[in-house]
Amino acid sequence: MNSALARGMARKAGLPWPAPLRRHRPGDPLVPGTVLVLGGGAAAGAAEEILRGWGVEVRRNSGGAGPLGAIVLALDALRAPADLSAPALATGQALRQLVPGGRVVAYLRGEAGDAGDPVRAAARRGAEGFLRSLARELRGGATANGIVLGGETLCADAPSAVAALRFLLSGRSAYVDGQLVRVDTTAGTLPVDWELPLQGKVAVVTGAARGIGAAIARTLRRDGASVVGVDVPAAGEALAAVASQVGGTALQLDIVRPDAGQAILAHARERHGRLDIVVHNAGITRDRLLANMDRSRWESVVAVNLESQLRMNATFFDAGLQGLRIVSLASTSGIAGNRGQTNYAASKAGVMGMVGASAAAAAALGGGINAVAPGFIETDMTAAVPLATRAAARLLMPSLMQGGLPVDVAEAVGFLAWDAAAGINGQTLRVCGQSLVGA
Numbered sequence: 076m077n078s079a080l081a082r083g084m085a086r087k088a089g090l091p092w093p094a095p096l097r098r099h100r101p102g103d104p105l106v107p108g109t110v111l112v113l114g115g116g117a118a119a120g121a122a123e124e125i126l127r128g129w130g131v132e133v134r135r136n137s138g139g140a141g142p143l144g145a146i147v148l149a150l151d152a153l154r155a156p157a158d159l160s161a162p163a164l165a166t167g168q169a170l171r172q173l174v175p176g177g178r179v180v181a182y183l184r185g186e187a188g189d190a191g192d193p194v195r196a197a198a199r200r201g202a203e204g205f206l207r208s209l210a211r212e213l214r215g216g217a218t219a220n221g222i223v224l225g226g227e228t229l230c231a232d233a234p235s236a237v238a239a240l241r242f243l244l245s246g247r248s249a250y251v252d253g254q255l256v257r258v259d260t261t262a263g264t265l266p267v268d269w270e271l272p273l274q275g276k277v278a279v280v281t282g283a284a285r286g287i288g289a290a291i292a293r294t295l296r297r298d299g300a301s302v303v304g305v306d307v308p309a310a311g312e313a314l315a316a317v318a319s320q321v322g323g324t325a326l327q328l329d330i331v332r333p334d335a336g337q338a339i340l341a342h343a344r345e346r347h348g349r350l351d352i353v354v355h356n357a358g359i360t361r362d363r364l365l366a367n368m369d370r371s372r373w374e375s376v377v378a379v380n381l382e383s384q385l386r387m388n389a390t391f392f393d394a395g396l397q398g399l400r401i402v403s404l405a406s407t408s409g410i411a412g413n414r415g416q417t418n419y420a421a422s423k424a425g426v427m428g429m430v431g432a433s434a435a436a437a438a439a440l441g442g443g444i445n446a447v448a449p450g451f452i453e454t455d456m457t458a459a460v461p462l463a464t465r466a467a468a469r470l471l472m473p474s475l476m477q478g479g480l481p482v483d484v485a486e487a488v489g490f491l492a493w494d495a496a497a498g499i500n501g502q503t504l505r506v507c508g509q510s511l512v513g514a
């Protein structure tokens with residue numbers, strides 16, 4: 076696939092060919108060059124200060140020359156649609172200087188306070204449309220995302236806004252594109268060491284024996300957490316291998332069991348002394364067109380992907396685990412729907428409903444609950460798909476032109492598990508390379 080011959084053939088056939096994505100490697104600089112800060116909102120000054128504190132070179136003048144690692148755009152003070160034109164056009168001028176793997180991160184203001192102010196609401200929503208379209212125009216593995224500052228007073232220096240800026244600028248967000256991260260409160264604590272944001276934490280990952288779950292276990296470990304891997308007894312050997320690789324422990328458990336939550340809690344406390352992070356990753360598909368769907372396919376998918384999580388969360392909340400951060404795996408199928416996946420989409424949309432409605436209970440304990448919705452993730456399985464089919468699938472990801480990797484999902488899960496992400500709650504973050512599928 077990566078040979079010069081295959082690349083040449085794809086070019087001739089007019090098929091898309093993906094640029095390599097800039098992914099996180101410990102020790103790499105946060106951004107691959109100078110950051111240009113544009114826009115008139117208060118977030119511009121705050122971002123400049125935060126970036127300089129991280130040792131990043133910052134420029135405020137859009138007329139300057141030289142390559143740019145990122146553009147940070149403060150659109151948090153828009154009052155009317157006309158306010159968007161100057162920063163949007165200045166961004167357009169600067170795009171030519173954005174390096175491959177570069178980032179555009181915009182600060183937006185939430186629309187919560189806009190009832191009765193259609194002019195301001197139009198400006199704010201307009202900025203969203205602008206940003207999502209800009210993301211589709213970027214090339215060379217560059218991405219554009221937004222940080223939505225909730226309410227009228229939340230500032231860019233709120234811990235979760237700082238954490239979101241860090242995540243979105245970094246290689247950790249390689250496959251997050253055209254998305255908005257909403258920060259609602261000033262909750263959260265910044266890590267002492269940004270390379271080890273999960274230092275001292277104990278994390279449980281279900282479905283850790285392979286695929287995305289194994290990638291999550293490795294990523295959480297890399298970032299400092301002790302990891303408990305959970306999977307069904309039938310996957311015991313693979314689970315033990317992952318657990319040993321990450322220096323963690325393995326718990327063979329079918330999460331559908333009514334006492335799964337208690338079993339996880341008991342294991343984490345006995346072997347690691349505490350439980351700080353739960354990643355509900357285990358999931359199954361049993362695809363069939365609805366006309367051919369049988370009860371067992373329907374009920375098993377809902378039982379594993381959704382009902383088990385509801386039950387386990389109830390156990391964790393009842394136990395009063397302080398600061399617990401929960402991250403659930405949803406799917407873009409649950410947002411857009413997918414032929415042959417009525418059961419799966421119902422379970423994954425259900426996960427998004429669940430996290431939204433559980434946010435208050437999690438926050439009451441000083442924690443949070445969010446979901447990550449992966450799109451097309453390239454695994455060993457998809458690598459076997461013929462070149463032309465893969466190239467066609469890439470047309471659905473018109474900006475990045477490739478599927479994501481399990482590690483891309485793992486990085487987003489890791490970010491939402493940071494203490495610094497405590498002001499982000501009840502949300503679903505898509506990791507989909509701005510796939511055309513879904514909202």
Ligand code: NAD
Pocket residue numbers: 281282283284285286287288305306307310328329330331355356357358359379404405406407448449450451452453454
């Ligand atoms: P996978 O099938 O490779 O791995 C899932 C793991 O969960 C397996 O190890 C399996 O044994 C385990 N598991 C299943 N049922 C279990 C149970 N009852 N108790 C304990 N463990 C159980 O799947 P994956 O592709 O790595 O997907 C991981 C998650 O991401 C799933 O929730 C999936 O729905 C979601 N997702 C995946 C994609 C993708 O493209 N792969 C896209 C969107 C969402």
